[in-house]
Amino acid sequence: MTVISDQEIADFSADFNTNSKNQVASRAARRSGLLEASFNDRVSERLNHVFSTELDVDGVTDQKHSGRCWEFATLNVLRHYFGKQNKVKDFTFSQAYNFFWDKIERANAFYDAMIRLADRQLNDREVQSWLAFAGEDGGLWSMAINLVKKYGVVPSYAMPESFNSNNTTGLIDSLARKERKDAIALRKLVSEGSSQDELEKAKKHFLNEVYRMVSVALGEPPKKFDLEYRDDDKKYHLERDLTPREFVQKYFKDFKFDDYVVLSNCPNHEFNKLYHMPLYDNVDGGDQIKFLNVPIEYLAQAAVAQLKSGDAVIFGNDVLKQMERKTGYLDTELYQTDKLFGVDTKMSKADRLATGEGFATHDMTLVGVDEDHGHIRKWKVENSWGDKYGHKGFYEMSQPWFEDYVYDVVVRKEFLTDEQVKLAEGPAIDLKPWDNIG
Missing domain, CATH: 3.90.70.10 (Cysteine proteinases)
Incomplete structure (x- = not known):
């Protein structure tokens, strides 16, 4: 490493002041x-x-202050499809519903990875990548589709947005902290020679706590809902007691x-x-x-x-x-x-x-x-x-x-x-x- 000399700094200043346009640009930028x-x-x-x-x-x-753009974009594509098939342009799906299940599924994947990588040092690059990813709310189309395939979708009124879905910082920070602490516990169990059954029992306990945290923050997702809307021709529609999976199976059966x-x-x-x-x-x-x-x-x-x-x-x-x-x-x-x-x-x-x-x-x-x-x-x-x-x-x-x-x-x-x-x-x-x- 070389030291920046006083003469070099003087040269830099002289070069800056040689061109009067630099002062004009500086005044505009500062203002x-x-x-x-x-x-x-x-x-x-x-x-x-x-x-x-x-x-x-x-x-x-509007995703507000959250990293759920991938879910919004995916559900926008699905709502456009539903709207075109059923002549209802202003129908929207609940992003909070799929976000709920994302937190559960992602915690499960995290715990599995921590068990799988438990024989590596904590500063191992792959272990650190998983620890950095803990609790995050960013994602991708294919991740959103995995959630839709497994859990279905619901209309926005069936599970509306809340403070914590619109502002996810508090939830993802809490989940990240918990999951990282749980990672230490799982790694210790592996190092002590715990059986697979013991590891699964610990993981289930941790997932139960994650479910509790997400339910407190977002509310539990609906198990059934009534599909109710008025189409663009002002015709009224009502279908009672649909499950989220049934909704996808019926209304997206031709969506490949x-x-x-x-x-x-x-x-x-x-x-x-x-x-x-x-x-x-x-x-x-x-x-x-x-x-x-x-x-x-x-x-x-x-x-x-x-x-x-x-x-x-x-x-x-x-x-x-x-x-x-x-x-x-x-x-x-x-x-x-x-x-x-x-x-x-x-x-x-x-x-x-x-x-x-x-x-x-x-x-x-x-x-x-x-x-x-x-x-x-x-x-x-x-x-x-x-x-x-x-x-x-x-x-x-x-x-x-x-x-x-x-x-x-x-x-x-x-x-x-x-x-x-x-x-x-x-x-x-x-x-x-x-x-x-x-």
């Missing part, structure tokens, strides 16, 4: 903030709320959950490979969490095709990059901070992933696209941050932003190439928990 000072309002010329293909979608949902594939674009990993993320396998006996990694153009092509078929598309993305909540703009030229600083921070997508600069932080839903003779101009995005942001809750995304900051789309197999279908149905490569695949 209004870096992002506002570098905001490019010209992006509005291409992000104008008009789309050549657009789904008939009603109002947006297993026909969907997650196409990822993570150029820091080899393309045309199917990858498996064991850390995210949230339901014992459920589907594995897999991604088929392909070049970005295939994500765009499949997403456009699915939109034109009349169905929405879930996509994972790095929403906090080059985004403004007020306007709902997602554009790579939105904030020109490099020009403000006089530096170049642009990196390739592969380099951003490899260094941790790039990461999928949010799930949203594509509900429209604007094309000009096959050239994609922009996308219409349904977010889950309420209707006070963007254009009544909908965002506009440029194609360059899609290419830079979208990491996966969830599409049906019919929109893949024959080779991609074979890959998606074949064996997967297991990734380490610390591998960044967007």
Whole structure:
């Protein structure tokens, strides 16, 4: 390590003051903030709320202060399907219901992992990955579908949002603390030579406590409910005593959950490979969490095709990059901070992933696209941050932003190439928990 000398600091200052534009930029940035000072309002010329293909979608949902975007996005796709099949656009499902079961299933997976890895040191990288993941509320489409397949869904009125589902910090902090303490206890039992029956008894005791905690925070989920709604033609519907599983079996019998594939674009990993993320396998006996990694153009092509078929598309993305909540703009030229600083921070997508600069932080839903003779101009995005942001809750995304900051789309197999279908149905490569695949 070398020491920064006084002469070097003097040189830096002299260089800064050589260009008078630096002082102008500094005054603007200090007065209004870096992002506002570098905001490019010209992006509005291409992000104008008009789309050549657009789904008939009603109002947006609001995940509030929680990391449940993956559940909101998944249930948005299901509500669009239900709405189209039953002519009821404003019907919504309970995110709190599926969130409840996510906490139970994820605790079960965590305890199993702690028993399986008990012979490793506590500072082992895989053990640490599981400990860091304890209690988290982020997730993925396939995880949400595992929960829907096992537990079904209920209307939002059957298990409404509460303070703790809208503001999950207190619950996930409590769950993480408990699960980490339980991990120490399970590791001790293994080290003492406890039998499998003794380990299962301890795990059941811990899961019972987790169930209690989640029930206190969210309320117990309903075992039955009455399906009641008035459709878009004002016709009244009532079906009594449905279980959540019966609801899915009856009203989603033609929704082929297993026909969907997650196409990822993570150029820091080899393309045309199917990858498996064991850390995210949230339901014992459920589907594995897999991604088929392909070049970005295939994500765009499949997403456009699915939109034109009349169905929405879930996509994972790095929403906090080059985004403004007020306007709902997602554009790579939105904030020109490099020009403000006089530096170049642009990196390739592969380099951003490899260094941790790039990461999928949010799930949203594509509900429209604007094309000009096959050239994609922009996308219409349904977010889950309420209707006070963007254009009544909908965002506009440029194609360059899609290419830079979208990491996966969830599409049906019919929109893949024959080779991609074979890959998606074949064996997967297991990734380490610390591998960044967007």
